[in-house]
Amino acid sequence: MVKPNSKVIVVTSGKGGVGKTTTSAALGAELANRGYKTVVVDFDIGLRNLDLIMGCERRVIFDFVNVIQKDANLAQALIRDKRSENLYILPASQTRDKDALTREGVEEILTELRKEFDFIVCDSPAGIERGALMALYFADEAVVVTNPEVSSVRDSDRIIGVLNSRTRHAEQGHEIKKHLLLTRYSPSRVQRGEMLSVEDVQEILAIPLLGIIPESPAVLNASNQGVPVTFGAVSDAKRAYQDAVARLLGEVVEDTSQKGWKSMLLGGLRLFSRSAV
Amino acid sequence: MSRHASLPTDTTLMFQLKGGLYPLTALQLLGNDLPVFERQLTIKIEQAPKFFNNAPVVIDLQKLHQPSTLIDFKKLIEILLHKKLIPVGIKGGLPEQQAAAALAGLPTLQEGTKETQKTEAAAELPPAALSIPPAEIAGKKPVDSLSSNSRIIKDPIRSGQQIYARGGDLIVLAPVSHGAELLADGNIHIYGPLRGRALAGVSGDPNAHIFCQSLEAELISIAGQYKISEDIDPALWRLPVDISLDAGRLHIRPL
Numbered sequence: 001m002v003k004p005n006s007k008v009i010v011v012t013s014g015k016g017g018v019g020k021t022t023t024s025a026a027l028g029a030e031l032a033n034r035g036y037k038t039v040v041v042d043f044d045i046g047l048r049n050l051d052l053i054m055g056c057e058r059r060v061i062f063d064f065v066n067v068i069q070k071d072a073n074l075a076q077a078l079i080r081d082k083r084s085e086n087l088y089i090l091p092a093s094q095t096r097d098k099d100a101l102t103r104e105g106v107e108e109i110l111t112e113l114r115k116e117f118d119f120i121v122c123d124s125p126a127g128i129e130r131g132a133l134m135a136l137y138f139a140d141e142a143v144v145v146t147n148p149e150v151s152s153v154r155d156s157d158r159i160i161g162v163l164n165s166r167t168r169h170a171e172q173g174h175e176i177k178k179h180l181l182l183t184r185y186s187p188s189r190v191q192r193g194e195m196l197s198v199e200d201v202q203e204i205l206a207i208p209l210l211g212i213i214p215e216s217p218a219v220l221n222a223s224n225q226g227v228p229v230t231f232g233a234v235s236d237a238k239r240a241y242q243d244a245v246a247r248l249l250g251e252v253v254e255d256t257s258q259k260g261w262k263s264m265l266l267g268g269l270r271l272f273s274r275s276a277v
Numbered sequence: 278m279s280r281h282a283s284l285p286t287d288t289t290l291m292f293q294l295k296g297g298l299y300p301l302t303a304l305q306l307l308g309n310d311l312p313v314f315e316r317q318l319t320i321k322i323e324q325a326p327k328f329f330n331n332a333p334v335v336i337d338l339q340k341l342h343q344p345s346t347l348i349d350f351k352k353l354i355e356i357l358l359h360k361k362l363i364p365v366g367i368k369g370g371l372p373e374q375q376a377a378a379a380l381a382g383l384p385t386l387q388e389g390t391k392e393t394q395k396t397e398a399a400a401e402l403p404p405a406a407l408s409i410p411p412a413e414i415a416g417k418k419p420v421d422s423l424s425s426n427s428r429i430i431k432d433p434i435r436s437g438q439q440i441y442a443r444g445g446d447l448i449v450l451a452p453v454s455h456g457a458e459l460l461a462d463g464n465i466h467i468y469g470p471l472r473g474r475a476l477a478g479v480s481g482d483p484n485a486h487i488f489c490q491s492l493e494a495e496l497i498s499i500a501g502q503y504k505i506s507e508d509i510d511p512a513l514w515r516l517p518v519d520i521s522l523d524a525g526r527l528h529i530r531p532l
Contacts, residue, residue, distance in 0.1 A: 154436050157454045161435030204472075206433045206452060 006114040009121050009248075010139035012163070014155030016126030018147045019183040019213070022223055023241075024123035025053045027143070029228035030245040032087035036118040039078065041109075042092035043135035044125035045100055051091045054081065055226025065093035068105035074112050083231050088117075098131035110138050128162055138168055141177040143210060143248075147184050148196040153204055156180075160207060179210035181244060186215040211244030212255075213237055301444075302462075302480050303368065304357075305337040309346045315356045322360055325460075327439060333363045335386055336378075338370030348374060350381035427463070434459065434473065441479075455495060464488070470515075476503075477520075487520040492529070502527050 011024045021044075028040035042050035045065060051057040056079050062072035067090075074090075081087035090109075093100065113120050124135035136142065142163050146156040160178060169176045182201060189195040202209060213219070218235030222228065230241050243253045308314070322329045334357065338348075350367075357364045366386040367378045375385045426445030434440060434449060436456030441447075447461035450468045457473035459465050462480045470491035478485030478500040485499050492513055496505050499522045509529065517532040 154455055158436040158456065160433075161438045164432070164435070204452070204454065 002114040003118060006117060007119055007140045008110060008138055009119060009141045009143060010124055010136040011121060011143045011145060012124040012132060012136055012159050013145040014128060014159035015152045018145050018152050020145050021049050021053050021123050022219060023145050023181060023183065024050065024121050025228035026230045026241040027245055028087060028121045030230035030242055031119045032084040033230060035086060037086045038119040038121065039088040039090060039113055039117045040121045040123060041090040042123050043131055044123065045092045045131060046097045048092040048094040050089060050123050052226060053223055054089055054228060056089060060091045063091045063093040065096045065100045067109055068100065068102065074109065101130060101134045106134050107138060128158065133166060136163060136167055139176055143179050143181050145181050145183055146201060148182055148201055153196065153201055156205055160205065178207045180205055180207050181210045183213040184215045185212045210247050211240055213240045302332055302334045303337045304334045305340040307340055308342055309348055311349065311352055311356060318360055329362055331361050331363060333365045335366050335368050336364055337368045338374055345371060350378050350383060354381060483522045490517045491515045492518045499527060
């Protein structure tokens with residue numbers, strides 16, 4: 001039986017290099033932390049990265065394409081995370097290309113996964129071609145990862161248009177829920193006018209804000225060490241991803257990321273008192 | 278049980294004749310070099326493939342540079358059909374041209390406005406060309422068909438999306454993003470910022486307007502006259518404006 005509350009969430013952006021895979025890993029890990037059985041699926045066939053970011057690259061034996069082509073079954077291809085018993089990953093194939101993905105094959109795998117998992121996080125490749133279309137077609141919700149700069153915003157806008165028209169839900173006349181996740185956000189650079197502000201981005205994209213992930217060395221460290229940000233040491237980015245997951249689950253969370261620079265402007269005292277604790 | 282079922286089948290009407298005004302794209306033929314025409318048409322269609330997909334068109338001869346040119350209508354029809362445009366008739370032209378068109382199967386259409394009805398009597402046409410029911414020539418008010426062909430869009434129009442209001446106004450109640458394209462035979466109203474392209478009067482109506490609440494457009498055009506963002510007076514940027522054609526030039530007026 002398919003789990004009744006099972007949700008397929010696509011993490012997408014149009015543009016490459018904005019943090020889709022980092023986000024997929026961080027959201028997946030935090031959902032698992034909260035006790036939800038979660039699988040992160042790498043749709044970037046041919047440019048496999050998710051396994052590196054999640055630190056399980058040496059444990060990949062079978063992959064997504066092997067399962068589609070019935071060379072292996074799903075249980076053989078799923079890798080369980082060593083840090084959480086609730087977290088699994090389905091790695092992409094490095095040797096094949098996106099043409100190996102068929103809609104029927106993807107549907108079959110996702111239906112299988114829905115029987116086991118509460119959340120299925122689909123890490124989309126960049127672009128708006130086959131791989132990206134396959135990753136989003138069966139989605140129930142979408143997280144649109146955007147950097148605060150014009151080309152990323154425009155590509156996100158394009159992908160939102162695609163989400164509105166080329167998902168299964170859209171074909172049946174329903175809109176899927178879309179969430180904006182701003183990544184690599186630097187309040188000081190916004191202050192200097194080097195970056196778009198949250199308000200600028202929201203005005204253009206006009207979808208609800210899931211969270212703002214600050215530009216942070218913690219993110220780079222996490223990627224290099226193969227540890228999802230939300231499994232790593234306490235950091236501003238970890239906190240921001242935790243808040244994003246809370247909002248994804250429908251909780252109301254106060255926005256702290258923006259307070260950063262406001263409190264810096266309004267009174268250094270608060271910052272001092274916080275760091276003294 | 279129903280009244281319908283109790284009637285003998287012969288008295289059940291299979292058709293009715295009704296007048297109607299339908300919007301059509303006019304293809305204004307300017308010259309008669311058909312190979313060049315075909316190349317240029319191909320380029321035009323590549324720019325907006327969906328816009329032209331199986332669209333019915335009227336071949337308008339009124340703008341021919343050499344009005345008396347003899348036109349190979351058979352070849353012209355062939356080119357148009359090949360490009361997925363469906364020629365449904367011609368407009369204007371000399372009696373010889375109209376006769377040649379009729380031979381090729383294209384009737385001559387009367388224009389729907391009152392002035393042309395007065396000046397161009399139906400009697401001038403070869404009877405075979407009269408495919409329009411009289412009710413249509415008598416004409417309903419154009420307003421009826423315009424209003425019924427208006428499109429109202431409530432959601433933001435995203436980069437890469439193209440929306441066309443055929444034969445009417447396009448009304449958008451949300452932002453229009455960079456890289457989005459709006460087309461309308463009539464006016465375009467945007468109750469939000471216009472950041473993409475807006476082309477009003479695309480079938481040649483010089484009286485069309487574009488209204489928007491914040492002018493941030495990549496391109497604006499009315500009846501083929503266009504301006505790109507660089508050409509727009511910076512003083513008007515981000516203002517609510519009314520754009521119209523004034524003596525053949527685009528005029529932007531702050532609201």
